[in-house]
Structures are given as C-alpha cells and as structure tokens.
C-alpha cells in the first residue's frame with residue numbers, strides 16, 4: 001500500500017450518488033443480493049413474534065416459528081398481493097387483511113375462506129415466499145438472493161474476530177434504537193461512517209470520549225467486503241463511561257450495516273436503509289445484557305446522539321448537494337502510506353466495491 005499510483009486515486013464521480021440508473025443498479029445487483037440486517041434475535045423472542053422491515057422496494061418480515069426457528073418471508077399474500085403484517089407484534093397465524101387467507105408461522109397456507117369445494121384449488125401447494133436467513137453474533141441477516149453464499153463465506157473470519165473482541169456478544173439483547181432521515185444517498189452516509197479523517201475536525205466529543213485517535217485505523221478485513229475499525233480506548237477524565245476492558249472495534253459489513261464494540265464491550269450498531277437516490281434512513285441500535293438501559297448506558301446513547309450522530313447528519317446533507325454540483329471534480333483520496341486516522345484507504349475500498357457492484 002502507499003505507492004504513488006495509489007496516491008492519485010480519485011473519488012467517485014457525482015453520478016454514483018445522484019443518478020437514478022446507478023441507484024437502480026445498486027438496488028438490483030447489490031441490495032437484492034447481499035446480506036441485509038433485519039433485527040436482533042432478541043426482538044422476536046417468543047413463538048409468533050414478528051417484525052416487518054424493507055430492503056428498498058421489497059417488504060419483508062421475520063417471525064419466530066413454533067419450532068423456535070426465526071424465518072423471513074416476503075410480506076406479500078399469495079392470493080392477490082396485499083401486505084400481510086405491519087409493524088411488530090405477536091400472532092398465532094398470519095392473516096391477510098384483504099380476503100382473510102391465513103398462513104401458519106412456517107408460511108404454509110392454513111385456510112382460504114370458501115375454497116374447500118373449489119375445483120382445482122390446491123391449498124397445500126401455497127406457501128409464503130421464504131427468504132434466506134442467518135443469525136450472525138445474535139443479529140438476524142437476510143438475503144433475497146436464493147443463491148447467496150453463506151455469511152461465513154461472504155465475510156470469512158469476521159465472526160471469529162468479533163467473538164475474540166467480545167466473547168459474550170450472543171448474550172446481548174436489544175435495548176434501544178433511534179432512527180432518522182439522512183438527506184443523502186446511502187453511499188454518502190456509508191462513506192462518512194467509514195472514514196475518520198473528519199473526526200478531529202467534526203467529532204471532538206467522540207475523539208475524546210470513546211477512542212484514542214492516535215491509534216485509530218480502518219482497513220479491509222482479509223478478503224471480506226468488511227472494513228474493520230480499530231482503536232485503543234480513550235481513558236481518563238474525558239471518557240464517556242468506564243472504558244477499561246476491551247479496545248474499540250467496529251465491523252462494517254458491505255453494503256449497509258456496522259457492528260460496533262465500544263471499549264469494555266458496549267455493543268451498538270448502525271444500519272442504513274436507502275429510501276430513494278437522495279434519501280436514506282439511518283438506525284442506531286444499542287444492546288445490553290437483558291435489554292436493560294441503565295443510567296450509564298442512557299448517558300452514552302444521549303451523548304452519541306447529540307454529538308457524533310447529529311454532526312454527521314449535517315455533513316452528509318451538504319455533501320449530497322455538492323455531489324450534484326456541476327462544479328464538482330472528484331478530488332484525490334488522501335491515501336496516507338502509514339494509514340491511520342487521517343487516511344482514506346477505506347474510501348478507496350468502498351469505491352472499488354461500488355464500482356464492482358454497479359459498473360457493467
């Protein structure tokens with residue numbers, strides 16, 4: 001790394017973030033084919049618990065079956081296409097609000113009113129369309145591509161690395177989440193998250209409250225489309241809480257999810273859901289033992305939301321506007337040979353993965 005050719009790598013052209021065609025290509029070739037975060041397993045603890053969500057234009061739900069398994073289905077009735085479930089809750093059967101067809105928790109049609117004597121009607125052959133699902137460190141991921149490689153092959157070694165940093169991560173439970181609109185393309189938000197060149201400029205509180213900036217680095221994890229952020233914990237007066245224990249680690253799983261282990265094992269997540277070419281919803285999740293939010297955790301959540309999280313919202317909105325400017329000529333990336341907090345190697349990786357996904 002760090003030769004002169006690399007120093008001249010330029011940022012992606014504005015159209016990657018503003019053109020409808022690129023957005024549609026990312027939808028079809030990337031989001032419809034990659035592992036997408038659904039929710040933490042602890043959000044559907046009991047039989048019949050469900051939670052709905054979307055991957056761009058595709059509505060889905062995860063539900064806990066009678067056998068204890070979590071499954072994911074497209075949220076669409078196999079009769080004439082009405083949505084089945086809304087929000088989150090618990091149910092004995094999945095019942096369509098249109099003509100009351102009902103489905104078992106494993107997706108099989110249970111009853112379709114007044115079809116018993118219908119010639120040729122084969123209810124046993126009707127089932128909701130299931131989506132691939134995996135549980136990764138306690139987090140549910142789904143993939144709309146039936147041919148998708150398992151997560152362990154997509155992100156080789158990453159789960160082991162997370163477990164090495166936070167051995168009891170699977171014992172965490174969902175504690176709190178907040179989300180908001182980001183007025184930018186999803187890739188603007190993801191890039192902003194994955195570089196810390198701006199941290200000292202824009203995030204003084206994070207830089208003094210959670211991490212030791214001198215030790216910060218972001219690099220691709222082996223052959224996986226994963227960016228690993230590492231840093232020593234910030235200790236002393238300015239730390240937000242008792243940061244003794246583990247270091248800081250964050251694992252960004254391309255294209256739109258990141259798992260963060262704050263020092264001492266405080267687990268939290270970011271995920272991004274594209275809404276349109278210039279709108280993204282960002283979700284910030286926090287996890288604790290038993291799902292309890294004690295005062296010290298609430299203080300960290302509030303501090304993070306009021307500083308780092310909010311500071312980034314302003315940045316990405318202005319960048320999106322700039323990327324649509326006729327005057328924008330993509331600049332050279334700052335690829336510091338020593339890597340570290342002031343390098344944009346991670347951005348070069350994201351651009352490589354984006355090009356691979358959408359360029360013909």
Ligand code: FES
Pocket residue numbers: 077078079080081082096097098099100101
């Ligand atoms: S569309 Fe669901 S029962 Fe008719």
Ligand SMILES: [Fe+2]
Pocket residue numbers: 192193198199202203308312
């Ligand atoms: Fe930031």
